[in-house]
Amino acid sequence: MKKDLLGINDLTKEDMKAIIARAIAFKKDKGNTSYRPLVGKTIGLIFEKASTRTRVSFEAAMFQLGGNVTFLSTRDTQLARQEPLADTARVLSRYLDGLVVRTFAQETVEELANHATIPVINGLTDLYHPCQILSDVMTVIEKKGAMEDLKVAWVGDGNNVAHSWIEAAATLGFSLSLACPGGYGPQPEVLEPALKKAQKPILPFEDPAKAVEGADVINTDVWASMGQEDEAAERQKVFRPYQVNSELLRLAKGDAIVLHCLPAHRGEEITAEVLEGPQSVVFDQAENKLHVHKAILAMMIK
Numbered sequence: 001m002k003k004d005l006l007g008i009n010d011l012t013k014e015d016m017k018a019i020i021a022r023a024i025a026f027k028k029d030k031g032n033t034s035y036r037p038l039v040g041k042t043i044g045l046i047f048e049k050a051s052t053r054t055r056v057s058f059e060a061a062m063f064q065l066g067g068n069v070t071f072l073s074t075r076d077t078q079l080a081r082q083e084p085l086a087d088t089a090r091v092l093s094r095y096l097d098g099l100v101v102r103t104f105a106q107e108t109v110e111e112l113a114n115h116a117t118i119p120v121i122n123g124l125t126d127l128y129h130p131c132q133i134l135s136d137v138m139t140v141i142e143k144k145g146a147m148e149d150l151k152v153a154w155v156g157d158g159n160n161v162a163h164s165w166i167e168a169a170a171t172l173g174f175s176l177s178l179a180c181p182g183g184y185g186p187q188p189e190v191l192e193p194a195l196k197k198a199q200k201p202i203l204p205f206e207d208p209a210k211a212v213e214g215a216d217v218i219n220t221d222v223w224a225s226m227g228q229e230d231e232a233a234e235r236q237k238v239f240r241p242y243q244v245n246s247e248l249l250r251l252a253k254g255d256a257i258v259l260h261c262l263p264a265h266r267g268e269e270i271t272a273e274v275l276e277g278p279q280s281v282v283f284d285q286a287e288n289k290l291h292v293h294k295a296i297l298a299m300m301i302k
Helices: 013-028 053-062 085-092 106-115 129-144 161-171 189-197 206-214 229-242 282-300
Strands: 042-046 068-073 097-100 120-124 151-155 177-181 200-203 217-220 259-260
Touching: 013 151, 013 282, 053 068, 053 097, 053 120, 053 151, 053 282, 068 217, 085 106, 097 106, 106 120, 106 217, 120 129, 129 161, 129 217, 129 229, 129 282, 151 161, 151 206, 161 177, 161 200, 177 206, 189 200, 200 206, 259 282
Parallel strands: 042 068, 042 097, 097 120, 151 177, 151 217, 177 200, 217 259
Antiparallel strands: none
């Protein structure tokens, strides 16, 4: 029976730990070119949004595992001419062994998954970014050890990455504090079920100082995501107090690490001093997408 990855809630705690453990093993053995379990397999990348890290890391992951990749920009397929998603899913299931989808609406990946007979992996939607958070959690475990005793802080927009961090906190059982401006917090449909499931506090704040106090990990992301470009000027005004800078970082633990999923706007959501500083692990975090994607593909593509 095929398994999809549309959000972190599709994974159990054991699933998440297994993916991350396998990703860590891949990273330790990254010079090994003999392990090629996906020879003869092909995945399709359906990308409606621009991408650097997600696209390249999934392509490299599949190639390193011996498989092949077909990149499908929506403007170059019949989706641009309103072919039903159900038809696309059923046809591609006869050609491919899996789909990675990067799009706007969560409903798009859900509909593709409902009609596909092959695994569908969410490479990003406006609601969730599960593969990113698996890479982030891997990075935290590398630097800090087990997640359960850590305090993680999110500073900025209550966006898709924040949503996936909320689900990860509820699944893995670590403390999460979120500092978001009023009106820009996480969606209730994501937060409320997580609060019921969580074993450790998931605390929303408007004050970033309260969120990062004593934190082991600080996360941030751009203030205006893809598709929100017309809001960028207003968001810069609203989010200015939510910049991750040296002053805010001093409120966290002295050995706290800083995450950013990139691309970063230095001088906006994070200062260059922090992004390039000794507590930043953003480039380890970016590399870990490759190893996590290898683990996901090796476990899901049959």
